[in-house]
Amino acid sequence: NAxxxxxxxxxxxxxxQSMTLLCxxxxxxxxxxxxxxxxxxxxRLIHYSVGEGTTAKGEVPDGYNVSRLKKQNFLLGLESAxxxxxxxxxxxxxxxxxxxxxxxxxxxxxxx
Amino acid sequence: GQQLNQSPQSMFIQEGEDVSMNCTSxxxxxxxxxxxxxxxxxPVLLIALYKAGELTSNGRLTAQFGITRKDSFLNISASxxxxxxxxxxxxxxxxxxxxxxxxGTRVLVKP
Numbered sequence: 001n002a003x004x005x006x007x008x009x010x011x012x013x014x015x016x017q018s019m020t021l022l023c024x025x026x027x028x029x030x031x032x033x034x035x036x037x038x039x040x041x042x043x044r045l046i047h048y049s050v051g052e053g054t055t056a057k058g059e060v061p062d063g064y065n066v067s068r069l070k071k072q073n074f075l076l077g078l079e080s081a082x083x084x085x086x087x088x089x090x091x092x093x094x095x096x097x098x099x100x101x102x103x104x105x106x107x108x109x110x111x112x
Numbered sequence: 113g114q115q116l117n118q119s120p121q122s123m124f125i126q127e128g129e130d131v132s133m134n135c136t137s138x139x140x141x142x143x144x145x146x147x148x149x150x151x152x153x154x155p156v157l158l159i160a161l162y163k164a165g166e167l168t169s170n171g172r173l174t175a176q177f178g179i180t181r182k183d184s185f186l187n188i189s190a191s192x193x194x195x196x197x198x199x200x201x202x203x204x205x206x207x208x209x210x211x212x213x214x215x216g217t218r219v220l221v222k223p
Contacts, residue, residue, distance in 0.1 A: 004154070033211075042200065043155075043213040058210065090154050098204050100145055101211060103154030 002026050006091050006104035013081045013111045021076040021107050023091030031094045032074035033058070033101060034066060036087040043090065049074055050097065081111045115139060118201055118214035124222040125191045133217040134185040135201030143204040144177050144184040145211070150197045158199075159186070188219075196221055 004025045013019060033048040045058030049068040065077045088108050092101040118135050125131050143162050147155035159170050161177035168175055174187045188195055201214040
């Protein structure tokens with residue numbers, strides 16, 4: 001039982017490059033989330049989705065886009081990476097908006 | 113910014129000790145969750161609390177949902193080396209889709 005799987009686990013980008021982070025869950029959860037984790041800041045919500053085909057902005061959405069074309073996948077895109085986006089990115093999912101969220105192991109992204 | 117204040121920010125434990133940490137807010141929360149994060153991994157759910165006053169245990173862990181609905185605490189009894197890590201509290205306000213996280217309590221082993 002894989003739970004929430006994130007790919008890639010590590011990536012180094014140059015400023016201005018683009019990339020997509022993939023999150024896949026096999027728990028048939030409706031809700032999916034993307035967070036970033038920075039030292040001393042805890043987890044901050046970037047975007048989330050309440051179901052296939054839906055997306056919504058979180059606390060820190062600027063510079064990111066997301067898509068939820070399939071229920072099991074939630075993609076996070078960086079169109080033009082900036083050093084301020086160096087962080088650890090976590091995906092999570094839950095059955096409903098008030099049920100506990102289950103997290104992936106994170107993607108460590110460095111932007112030079 | 114963060115709306116959940118966790119304390120302490122860090123603590124040292126000695127094997128066998130009981131430890132306690134708490135989470136407070138000026139806002140009312142409908143659920144409280146406690147997660148543990150090990151290095152290089154994502155947060156793992158430890159305990160979920162859904163009612164004011166609720167006291168729930170998971171092995172050596174016990175957590176309580178404060179009566180005012182503005183705080184929660186987590187206790188670890190008879191700590192062991194694998195208890196080291198970062199513990200996060202999180203909560204849902206009202207019937208929202210968003211989870212608010214505290215800044216974490218880092219648990220370390222006494223040298």
